[in-house]
Amino acid sequence: MDFTFTDDQLTFREAVSRFLMTEAAPERLREIWDTDTGRSPELRKNIAEQGLTALSVPEDCGGLGMDDVAWALMTQELGYYALPDSLADAAYVAAGLITALPAGTASREEWLSRIAEGSIRIAVGHPVNPLVADANPANLLLLADGDAVHAVPREQVEVEANPSIDLSRRLARVRWTPAAATLIADGESGRALWAQTLNRGVLSAAGQLLGLAQRMLDLSVDYVAQRKQFGKSIGSFQAVKHHLADVATKIEFAKPVLYRAAYALAHGEAGVDARVSHAKLACGEAAWLAARHGIQVHGAMGYTWEVDLQMFMKRAWALDASWGDRGFHKARVADAILVEGAALGPGHTFEE
Amino acid sequence: MDLAYTPRQKAFREEVRAWLAANLPREPLASYDTREGFEQHREWESKLFDARLSMVIWPEALGGRGCDLIEWLIFEEEYYGAGAPMRVNQNGQLLLGPTLIEFGTEEQKARFLPRMASSEDMWAQGWSEPNAGSDMAAITSKAILSADGTHYVVNGQKTWSTRASFADWLFGLFRSDPGSSRHHGLSYLAVPLDAPGVTIRPIQALNGKQAFAEIFFDDVKVPVENRIGDEGQGWHVAMATAGFERGLLLRSPARFQYTARKLVELYKANRELADRDPSIRDAVIEAWTGTEAYALSAYHTVGRLAKGARIGAEASTNKIYWSELDLKMHETAMRILGPFAELTGDAPEAVEAARWLDGFLFAQAGPIYAGTNEIQRNIIAERMLGLPK
Structure with missing residues (x-):
């Protein structure tokens, strides 16, 4: 029993953080927000050069074969910097689905190799999301037709942009017609792929929400330490301190929930759905509280476009309902704990 | 990350589970905030101690099992999962115990810890005073060392002391340097509650029971051997305990x-x-x-x-x-x-x-x-x- 990360995993996280600190600095974020596509080819190129697109691609396809547990650290960094790129959708969520296809499925190895080298953008259209993120700049879309999974080239779908308040989220309604040529899985195996992809998408969003919560807390701590009123830092006032202490507490108790869910997914545990939904709820609540208390302690400055906080708040507000809103996830948790004979209480945190 | 329990951990869980199944009281014990319930809980604690299950994280020499913290979590899961009684001597075992292990002399450890683990000695805490609650450094109760250096003379008042009406001992902070203030000049003492000069007045809690008490000290003699840690270092010693507590x-x-x-x-x-x-x-x-x-x-x-x-x-x-x-x-x-x-x-x-x-x-x-x-x-x-x- 060891519920911690290895030194290697933590060191890797540090390295990613240092990379994103310059590549996805708030000034860069603002520049990319202002572009038509909301995406920067240069940023994507740098991400690929760092090898980040190859993280979860299996080693035999040129990747690093990183698992969900390690991704739980990565996604926090992506959230912390509000990375204006769909890296996790392609390199984590789509890569997971494609990896799970039976070896020999047409184009499987080619797609994986291209994900690893960063030369393909893949959008994932899971039915839980009415709109597809990054459908427009994608080369390939993974789309659902009932249980069936289709891999559809961009030119075969019609895309209608639906702007989000988070300018680096590019959402679209996708219209398309299923065809035999694009089918890659159906029936039982399609259902299983979508179920696993759902959990991976949820965890990706949850990790980003937790990273966003931490960023908003850090920005708020910095702000209240330097902002002075009544002759002293407003951070010395208890009302302000308590707002931020509550955020820190929420974050503290969301982290291990995220890690437990990632482990359940990586190991195909029976209770994975409830664990993953719990993680999304805990991380979403932490992020929303960090936004609410963050804007409050920033005062009027928090309500402006000029202060960086807004970019992180907007990402948090948006991601909370992506990959299933709170109602969806509460229902999944309720299903697990209210069912007859559910294994609850002391001694069931790691064993059914 | 490896979330499987080891065979040793699993075997320990099984042992605790089996012992509890065989030994849990058939009827729920009376509230430990009553004299009757307190003694019932003391009896239960002594049964736990005999099975070396009262303080599983303590070393074997002190009546424990030398368990690591994972095994301690497992013990707790089995204990509370079985609906076993509340732990009546936790203030001593979990607050004073670790402090003694860290700061106590060998003589103090031998004198206090086994009897604490078995609950022959029940401990109450003496932190708060009427004017020292959240601001604990405002303590004014005094412990003045006698001229011959053999004992302290304690005067003052402590309050909110959980189940002190029934307990045998009290541990707490006293001002041993009368000229000192705040965190300085405090000493950490163990005081027998049957010593002459100790008066205990029960406080009725929200549940109508004597869940805590206030304690008055009137020229109470406390042997210097009952000081835990150095003279004047009480705050430092107590903070270590508070860390465990929280x-x-x-x-x-x-x-x-x-x-x-x-x-x-x-x-x-x-x-x-x-x-x-x-x-x-x-x-x-x-x-x-x-x-x-x-x-x-x-x-x-x-x-x-x-x-x-x-x-x-x-x-x-x-x-x-x-x-x-x-x-x-x-x-x-x-x-x-x-x-x-x-x-x-x-x-x-x-x-x-x-x-x-x-x-x-x-x-x-x-x-x-x-x-x-x-x-x-x-x-x-x-x-x-x-x-x-």
Whole structure:
């Protein structure tokens, strides 16, 4: 029993953080927000050069074969910097689905190799999301037709942009017609792929929400330490301190929930759905509280476009309902704990 | 990360489970806030001690098992999962015990620890005073060393001392340098409560029982051998204890996970009525998610400790978290029980012998004792987030 990360995993996280600190600095974020596509080819190129697109691609396809547990650290960094790129959708969520296809499925190895080298953008259209993120700049879309999974080239779908308040989220309604040529899985195996992809998408969003919560807390701590009123830092006032202490507490108790869910997914545990939904709820609540208390302690400055906080708040507000809103996830948790004979209480945190 | 228990851990769990199944009292014990219940709990503690299960994390030489913290969590899961009695001597065992192990002389360890583990000696704490609550450094009770250096003469008053009406000993902080102020000049003493000059006045708590007491010291002689740590170093010694208190040991996750399980059962048994208020279902779900998060955090912390990390100010998030969670769970139970919630254990129609009402009353104290949650939030803001005083 060891519920911690290895030194290697933590060191890797540090390295990613240092990379994103310059590549996805708030000034860069603002520049990319202002572009038509909301995406920067240069940023994507740098991400690929760092090898980040190859993280979860299996080693035999040129990747690093990183698992969900390690991704739980990565996604926090992506959230912390509000990375204006769909890296996790392609390199984590789509890569997971494609990896799970039976070896020999047409184009499987080619797609994986291209994900690893960063030369393909893949959008994932899971039915839980009415709109597809990054459908427009994608080369390939993974789309659902009932249980069936289709891999559809961009030119075969019609895309209608639906702007989000988070300018680096590019959402679209996708219209398309299923065809035999694009089918890659159906029936039982399609259902299983979508179920696993759902959990991976949820965890990706949850990790980003937790990273966003931490960023908003850090920005708020910095702000209240330097902002002075009544002759002293407003951070010395208890009302302000308590707002931020509550955020820190929420974050503290969301982290291990995220890690437990990632482990359940990586190991195909029976209770994975409830664990993953719990993680999304805990991380979403932490992020929303960090936004609410963050804007409050920033005062009027928090309500402006000029202060960086807004970019992180907007990402948090948006991601909370992506990959299933709170109602969806509460229902999944309720299903697990209210069912007859559910294994609850002391001694069931790691064993059914 | 490896979330499988080792064969040794599994075997320990099985052993504890089997022992509890064979030895748990058939009838629930009376409240430990009564003399009768207190003695029943003492008897239960001595049975636990005989099986070397009273302080599993203590070394074998002190009557423990030398368990690591994972094994301790396993023990707690089995203990509370079986619905076993509350631990009556926790203040001694979990607050003074670790302090003695860290700061006590060999003679003190031998004199105090085994009798504490077996609950032959029951310990009450002596921190708070009428004018030293959240501001603990305002302590004025004095302990003046005699001219021959053999004993202290203690005068003053302590209060909010849990179950002191029934306890044998008290540990606490006293001002040994009369010219000192705040954190300086304090010494940490163990005082026998049957010493001449000690007067104990019970305080009736919210539940009508003598859950705590105030204690008056009138020229009480305390041998110098009863000082724990150096003269004048009491604050430092006590802070180590407070760290443990706010941390993991005092409130293991299993206790709250058990409450969550009982709450889910209560909700299921009363679902039709409860669902008229949709927020109740939400609160029941949050009982499970909240207690799981607390357990996961404990395992994560324990794992990091094993790798050499130290628990810092984040321990203060624990105190806020479990106390507010516990309160919320009991509020939810009261709402589910509706008009039956107010019935005491004496009422023929009380549900589950009024365990939810008793728990609800006690849960009111959670955000107050062991450092109020407001103080904890200050600590988090100042020491974890680095905000100015």
